[in-house]
Amino acid sequence: KHYATGNMQMLQEKYRDQGVVWLSIISSAPGKQGYLEPDEAKKITRDKQAKPTAVLLDPEGTVGRAYDARVTPHMYIIDPDGMLRYMGAIDDRPTANHADVEGARNFVSEALDLLLEGRDVEVSSHQPYGCTVKY
Numbered sequence: 125k126h127y128a129t130g131n132m133q134m135l136q137e138k139y140r141d142q143g144v145v146w147l148s149i150i151s152s153a154p155g156k157q158g159y160l161e162p163d164e165a166k167k168i169t170r171d172k173q174a175k176p177t178a179v180l181l182d183p184e185g186t187v188g189r190a191y192d193a194r195v196t197p198h199m200y201i202i203d204p205d206g207m208l209r210y211m212g213a214i215d216d217r218p219t220a221n222h223a224d225v226e227g228a229r230n231f232v233s234e235a236l237d238l239l240l241e242g243r244d245v246e247v248s249s250h251q252p253y254g255c256t257v258k259y
Contacts, residue, residue: 126197126214127172129225135214136175139236148176151188156258158196159183185259195254199232201239209245210235211252218253 126132136146150165152158160168165179182188191200191211201210215228235245 125220125222125225127174129222130173131225132197132214133173133175135230135233138233140175140177142236142240144177144236144240146176147178147180148174149180149182149187149193151182151185151193152258153185154183158255158258185257188257188259193257195252195256197254198252198257201232201235201245203239209239210248212250213252216250218251 140146148169150158150160152160160181162181165181168174169176169179180187187193191198191208193200197214199210199212199214200208203209210231212231214232215225215230217224217228231247231250234247238245
């Protein structure tokens, strides 16, 4: 729902423009749902008008497993010192309904805004939701 509504792209662009490094990591294994070859990943990123700083392909699941990513999107915010400041759902509406994006509490934007202001994150984790990562 977040790409279909433009929510993810808006967040990527907004925070990338403020100096945030936004990485989209694809941890699906070859032969599994979600796996993409490099050219496919570039095309999908372009077609969805996504705006991450970079797309990282993690077909062996090294990064995904290191952070215990279980679903997509499973969001992580790591500060410049390498400290994990937030992990979990993008928002508080665990549905696929596009209409639920509007009015949802967006944990990612809240955390990034606070960190950019030099303040502590108030909600450091929330149960993630989405399709499972296929390692």
